[in-house]
Amino acid sequence: MSSPSGPKIAILIPAFNEELTIGSVVLQARRYAHHVLVINDGSADKTSEVARMAGAEVIDHHINGGKASALSAGFNELKKRNYDIIVMMDGDGQHLVQDIGALIAPIIDDESDLVIGSRFMKKDNSIPLYRQIGQRILNRATNVGSSKRITDTQSGFRALNKKALQNMNFQSSGYAVEQDMILHCSEQGLRISETPISVRYDVPNGHKQGSLSMGMGLLNNVVATIGYKRPLLLFGVPGALLCAIGLVIGILTILDIYFIGSWLMQSLMAGFMVMVGSTLAVSGLSLNSLSMLMRTNMSK
Template sequence: MRVAVVIPAFNEAATVAGIAEEALQYTQTVIVVDDGSDDDTATQLLELPVTLIRNDTNLGKAASMARGFAAALAQSMDVVITLDADGQHRPADIPRLIEAAVKYPGDIIIAARLQGRDSMPRSRRFGNWQADFWIAWAAGYPIRDSQCGYRLYPAALLQRLGVRGGRRNSFVFESEVLIEAARIGCYARCIPIDTIYGGSPRASHYRAASDTMRIILMVAGNLIRSGLYPLGLLRSLGLLAHPGITLNESEAKSPDALS
């Protein structure tokens, strides 16, 4: 299996080199997209055998991922793994994502932050729980940690769906792709990983009010267009079996919002 790792980075000089170097232990193809950083993010990578793509200005996460995906697909990769540059995703979990991809070929694999969740602020946990509920409803099956960007995508799925760039879609893509993928028979499978929160010295790039509202509007639009998808609600709650997917217990059981 040909594996590429794509790392979007914006002002991550303190952590990006360590993350990229560790990722290189598991694949020879590591692509870092510097999203117009005004610190030494790019300089930190000059000694490493990675593909460095630089945006002239800060375009947002979705646009950076789109460029990284394009570079990976141009090299005929089979799967693309995305992880953040801030140290909250451990490259050591890459083999587990690949193992899951072998077990579930053609599906998205989410490295779900289900272990040690107490390190995440309660407000963030509650927000993630809400997102899981709405996105699972629109997708039509239970999804855990829908907001985690540590994922494995089949290259064929990326070629089929593409990525909408632009700042307005910066954090919408990772939610929207789960819904759109489900409609063509591609589902999200979860493997549990440790929750690492607060490891980066800089503030989160996620803008709680505006980015959350964009995700809500995207999901609401999908539900309205599908007639509120009542079957999807029942399936997402585990009250009705999904005809196209069988979930194991760890995937189907929804985590408590504040556990």
């Protein structure tokens, strides 16, 4: 357990069918925290019983609502209590409890409100290549939406202070909760930082959802968020680019007509690009104006 004279720390663990690992995770986590809260998200095995036997408080969900739902329930419960730091970690044993000290240090030093454990800040990480490629794509997309430079936007190993905890009132679903948290905290002006962590991939139950389907769902969520928060970037820039290409093709077509007499295919292509580009550009401007109006109304 953490020192009585230090900050009060609670560890929040969402769990779904983790009976093989949750006991060990809870026992190790208790050495670093005053309290361990497990949200049993509709598990069909003995996750709840094993977590309780290991010394955790357990809140049971009778149906599986997804990671976002489990974390939301945990945040709402911990808001009622007087903890200084909340540590989020998974129940499958991938996260190493010995990294908790480094994770909470920026909060103790009042340098950050949200600290993310990054798997990419260590050169000797054991992340499979296909995961690294997918993660970097998601990182770029999330960073565009948040205007931050985060190296591991999908990491579930995080620490929050009281201020960040009270701001955990955003809407999310499934595994998109990590990136939605970054986008929300960025919008709220909270300080976000990262610290290097190590991760185990040789755990019994580490992949509950296909990496491809999960990655596509996360990317779709980020693109939708960018479309809402930065519509000019998502629609306006491609629209302007298409218009420019269409105009260039149009000019070349005019030259072809003058010198060669061929024009049909080029003119159709030019007209199509200008039309699509203009539509995207106008959509971007309209959505940007609507987004600014909505934010103004929300701030009043």
